[in-house]
Amino acid sequence: MKSLITLLLLAAPWLAQADCLQRLTSPPDAAGYTCLRKAYAQAPEHWPTPHVDADVQWTELGPLPERAPSPAHNPFSEAKASLGEKLFFDPRLSRSGQIACASCHEPDLAFADGRRVSFGHDRAAGRRNSPSVVMSGFSEHLFWDGRGGPLESQALMPVADPLEMAFSTEELVQRLRASEDYPNLFAEAFGDAPLNGQQIAAALATYQRTLVRVARATRFERFLNGRSDALSDQQLHGLHLFRTSARCMTCHFGPSMSDDQFHNAGMTYYGRKYQDLGRYEVTGKAEDVGRFRTPSLRLVSRTGPWIHNGLFRELTGVLNFYNVGMPRPKPAPGMENDPLFPQTSERLHVLGLDAEELRALRSFLDTL
Known part of the structure; x- marks a missing residue:
């Protein structure tokens, strides 16, 4: 009985935090922002668990090293x-x-x-x-x-x-x-x-x-290194959305903020102007049609225009597309049995973020 009570006492702060995070409004009220500050004042390994598919081998966000790692055959000098x-x-x-x-x-x-x-x-x-x-x-x-x-x-x-x-x-x-x-x-x-x-x-x-x-000279990097005041309330809300409702950590995780994998985000333009078959041109595998490498989100607000062909000139437009689950093209008549017709990744879901949440998410991306 005593050990059970001890466990409950230890779990109480975590349960209270989880409860207040679940009750966040959009935008959060004062109590909500206080809850977010407490949750993200901890080291990243203690941040709320991200919303990702069960099979995603994600790693936690974290500060960047002084330089990217060098292979043994080309040591740094x-x-x-x-x-x-x-x-x-x-x-x-x-x-x-x-x-x-x-x-x-x-x-x-x-x-x-x-x-x-x-x-x-x-x-x-x-x-x-x-x-x-x-x-x-x-x-x-x-x-x-x-x-x-x-x-x-x-x-x-x-x-x-x-x-x-x-x-x-x-x-x-x-x-x-x-x-x-x-x-x-x-x-x-x-x-x-x-x-x-x-x-x-x-x-x-x-x-x-x-x-x-x-990428180390950014507001988010200062936050990761212990400057809890480096993010505004809105940016902190955006970080939480990035990890949870926006599902960004499905593909953008770890210090590099990329899974370094290939996904079809529905932007292949198959059979139309701007057609690009992506990874398929390298592998010849039908499942790779329209797949492109996940870019790092570090410095994302400074590296537009966006996506593989630069057709998005506003980052807000990119977020709006992801919010509706990205395009899911349907085969035109005569293409129903085309083995190369691209399939948008099932990793992408309709998010249903409201305007305030999208602004918060964009504000967070600006800190990267």
């Missing part, structure tokens, strides 16, 4: 990071000598480019939006369709892409070996081995892993 930074901003990596990595990943735009789709060699327009690379060091499946693999594998792919830099690794190596500045810099970073493409990729990857510093 300041010399490599410095060399990678120089390469990232150098237009000599392109055939024309006019396009650098930073042309599509601009520091002032959170290392995105602010365009619906990016342009490259001879001003040729691509077909997909250029995402921020700030969090690229946390992904094993770079590019929207995941064809790039991790950073070392992806780094030189834009160099050889005819719509981007329209060059080749072999020609780039020759150009850098013949330059006045690069041979010594590569020797400092990699020793006596001849300058080669693998070194270029390793340096670029090392630099990009340091870009996480941009």
Whole structure:
């Protein structure tokens, strides 16, 4: 009996907190905001359990490390990071000598480019939006369709892409070996081995892993690191919605705020203008039609326009679409048995958030 009483006493604060969270109004009243403050003043591992599907292997939100983790075959060094930074901003990596990595990943735009789709060699327009690379060091499946693999594998792919830099690794190596500045810099970073493409990729990857510093200078990061006053009442409400009614943590969790997986959000435009089959173009699997990699939500309010083709110019529009469960296209006559007709992910539900809740959610996203 005594042990039962002890357990009840220990559980009482948690039960009271759970009860007040269940009774939140929209917007919360003063008591509701007090309840939220108490719930989220704790360490993240003690925050209210998120609303996600039972099979989602989610991890808790948390502060970011100083830099993204480096693989054993490419350990971090300041010399490599410095060399990678120089390469990232150098237009000599392109055939024309006019396009650098930073042309599509601009520091002032959170290392995105602010365009619906990016342009490259001879001003040729691509077909997909250029995402921020700030969090690229946390992904094993770079590019929207995941064809790039991790950073070392992806780094030189834009160099050889005819719509981007329209060059080749072999020609780039020759150009850098013949330059006045690069041979010594590569020797400092990699020793006596001849300058080669693998070194270029390793340096670029090392630099990009340091870009996480941009995402660490945010209001939400201060909150995660113990500044409980860093979020306003509305932003705190948005955080709670993000974890619960808005179901955002179904795909956006962990310090990187991405599951690094592929989902069909109903934006394939199958059989119409803007059609993009996404992951299917890499795997050839029918179930991958229209699936795209989950982007990190770090810095999301600064990296528009949004989705894989940049068709959303307002973040509020994205939230409105998710609130109604995203599009679920129906086959046109004659397409009923089409094995490639895309299926919107069952992870996406109609949310039914009201206008105040959507404003709170948007306010929270602005802190990321």
